Amino acid sequence: MLDQKINDELASRWPAEADLLDGICRYALMPTGKLLRPVLLVESALAVGGRAEQVLPAAIGTEYGHTASLVHDDIIDNDELRRGRESVYHRFGVANAIVAGDALIFHLFRCLAECRNAGVPAARVVTALEVAAQAGIDLCRGQCLESEITENSLLDVDTYLRMIELKSAALFRSSCQCGAILGGGDAESVAKLGQYGRELGIAFQIVDDLFAFTGDSETTGKKPVSDVRNRRLTLPVLLAHEKGDDADRALLDEVFAGAVDAEEALPAVTEVLVRTGALDAARSVAWEHATCAQEALLELPESPSRDHLYSFATRAVDRVA
């Protein structure tokens, strides 16, 4: 299967015997997560008639970019747990985590260049380079916006959606676009797959944010309290603020101002989110975006890869971790 192929490729590129920097990168990358972005890149390439071997380096690269953002995010959010293990900064220190994250970003771009050696015309590589670099900038802009939302307690659904579009969906979008570009797709296919990736990414992030209230660290590999402790105003919280009564709002305001202990407050917050229907409403929004993602695919020619992408969108919402 495709994810196994990507996993094997990663393992062969990051052997256990390594110097400090490569050792940290390996720790951050493996065991791997869901490998969603690499799979999306390869399936997008296949969906426009491209060849998997030619775009595999770029697929690996998207995982480097994603992992870099996780490594740096965990420093920022003070998250000690990631994928059920110590986070990189917690294990290797902040300095090494900063440097390893940087290295992974550079690896992403080296991988992109590698596609030429695998047979992709240089012009396509440069176009993909532009898309990947812009997605990285978007991601950073989303992270900045997220801290502004937290600092200023911005209770605004549109701002939240714009933030996750930048912070999370940009890399999904660019993975699909880069796959389509490197695979030789025309402008229309590249645009459609980009649209698919963006909508999928938004749906995926909304569902991820729900796990703070519905998941357990056993399956998510992350402490559920982390989002509340970091005062992240995610969609269910914003919707509960709209739907709840004055007492609910007062509770949420207090908790997300950081005035009370997050661990203690979590059950009460979850109760408000369930009772007001905010969790279900947020999940509905995720479904809407997943459906938009699927609609974007319909203008592509039929293919097994198109079917795979279609079902990813269902699974992006319908999952437990």
Place this chain on the structure above:
Amino acid sequence: MLDQKINDELASRWPAEADLLDGICRYALMPTGKLLRPVLLVESALAVGGRAEQVLPAAIGTEYGHTASLVHDDIIDNDELRRGRESVYHRFGVANAIVAGDALIFHLFRCLAECRNAGVPAARVVTALEVAAQAGIDLCRGQCLESEITENSLLDVDTYLRMIELKSAALFRSSCQCGAILGGGDAESVAKLGQYGRELGIAFQIVDDLFAFTGDSETTGKKPVSDVRNRRLTLPVLLAHEKGDDADRALLDEVFAGAVDAEEALPAVTEVLVRTGALDAARSVAWEHATCAQEALLELPESPSRDHLYSFATRAVDRVA
């Protein structure tokens, strides 16, 4: 002049009205430093017959890469002062500094892609991409090696030289190589300019390290005590350790183990470095590398740019800031 042109281009790309992320990037970039790497890139392109306008975006990009490493380095070294002003992390916080550094790395690569729009053939852009990405990885490896040197008190001149070749010279080297590649130079010219950049970078870093003992924050814009406080075992320290007597070595060991207050110890350390001739010896090593840099240029055809590059190598050692 070239540096003015680069400065103007930067100013036009980073207007004062900006959101948080762009504002931080602008703060990190301007007022500009010496703009050495962009100038090296353009001069290298000109030296092989290329055109300045075509490579200007990539030149700007090298400044982004360099600035990103400074922004992240200042977090790691806890340096509150940079170019005579508050460092980015000190002014905007660690989280924003991490994200802004990341954004600058992505901007570096977006700039590289831009060269195609300026008329550089895509194949050259991809070759430069490979070189720039590898230089970034080298830089990170150098930073990791530097912390290993500090942690383990590695008193070894060869390890130090290998570290600065990775941490500092890699970006000088890649700037020259990318200029030559984008400018259309043949493999021989690219190699020679790469060699020039590497040797220049080593010379430059050795001299930079001397400022910890000979400079003042007025001219360098950095607290001279920073290197000693961060227990950086730079070339003059390593040479003093070799040349000094047992008492000198005991003093250096104590200071660079972090056992005494750096500020208080600095005069005594400087005295040892002067008396043992370590400062002069380190400066000689810098001259040797600057001379190697100049020799690498001799196989290029004569041109004003070749002359400029030649004189940069002299000024890299013969400077006060």
